[in-house]
Amino acid sequence: MIILVGSNKGGSGKTTLSCNLAVILAKSDSNNDVCLVDADRQGSAARWHQERESADITPAITLIQKYDNLTKTLQTLNEKFTHVIVDVAGRNSREMITAATVADMVIAPHQCSQLDLDTLGELQEQIIRVIDLNPDLKIFIYQTMASTNVQVIETERNDFQSYVAEFPEFTPLKSAGRYRKIYRDVMSEGLSVLEGSNKQAIEEITALHQELFSHG
Template sequence: MIFTTAGEKGGSGRSTIAEHFTVWLSKQDFDVLLIDADEQGTASDFTAWREQTLDGNVGYTLVQLVGANLRKQVETMKSKYDHIVIDTGGRDTTSQRAALFVADVAIVPVQPRSHDIWTLAKFTEILDEIQSGRATPLTAYTFLNRADITSLDNRESAEALAGLEQMTFVDCAIKNRKAYPNAGASGLTVFEMGEKSDAKAINEITELFKRISHVNIPITA
């Protein structure tokens, strides 16, 4: 399947989600391609650090693709991999639209802040445009990312997301934990920190991925 992280607001943590999702899929023995479609190249930087930390064995393939041609190139590559994860930038670009058009699943992380919620109005319009040009519907999931450990904003934002018709709200918030940047600084994920692992971070992001991945892994109670 093809998964695209997308959205209209910078700083929502799309790249962190894309990187963790790619590694999580690879750990299920899938052959995964990570496409960096963000001109800032965050996923590429992460992979470069990962190569140094893991002596080149990153566990997946990375390519950089931007622009309208992304759609055609992904179509030619999709038969070579079990799954493709596309990381896009936080704005309406040709690359993001091409990635959404070719995807099976859109993954839309949102911070529980009023400005981030407001930007979804424009993004839902983009989704409507994408859906109108597709032969099959695009499945879109949204969830709270970088959420405060305990905050009224979380509940209010969750209610707003749950009311959107264009996306399915996944009630599995990813909290704003130090485990994510600590792991990312070495090109690693929270799954790979050994004795420094944060069990809460691992459990919450694993549960999210089980819900949105559509792969044959049962959701545990």
């Protein structure tokens, strides 16, 4: 399965999400071989992976760096690995478009901010064209860096869902990732939140994993 984590907005937590997904998929089944493709020239996922390898952290994740046209590379990797997760830059890139043509699903992380949500229109235009080539592609919108303030959680969530509902091509995920320092802390150590002690963050990634794979 090819999972593309991408959007047209930088700073939405794509790399953090990609790395945490890679770990939970590897942990969920000992037979799962997971490949993380760093297709963002900033190389954040590659640096995370280097820290993980240096510390000999298990489960091991395979990482490759690949840019420009990803189509053939992803098709080849998909034959070798159970899951291929693709982390692309936060913009309308060649890597994002070519990956989407062969992906099984797109997970587009967005904050509940006008700047983030304004990019959904551009993403919609891209997806409409890609679906002509990949009609079975599933597109999920994931709320990231959501507030932990109980007084605004419900209002923020309603605003987010209402905005995403304007785009029939997208499915808003029920699960959400909240703004927690632990997500940043573990990345510098080559870890996922699953390998930390923050129960709320663990529950968030676990809920996302369960929801994604309940879609079949």
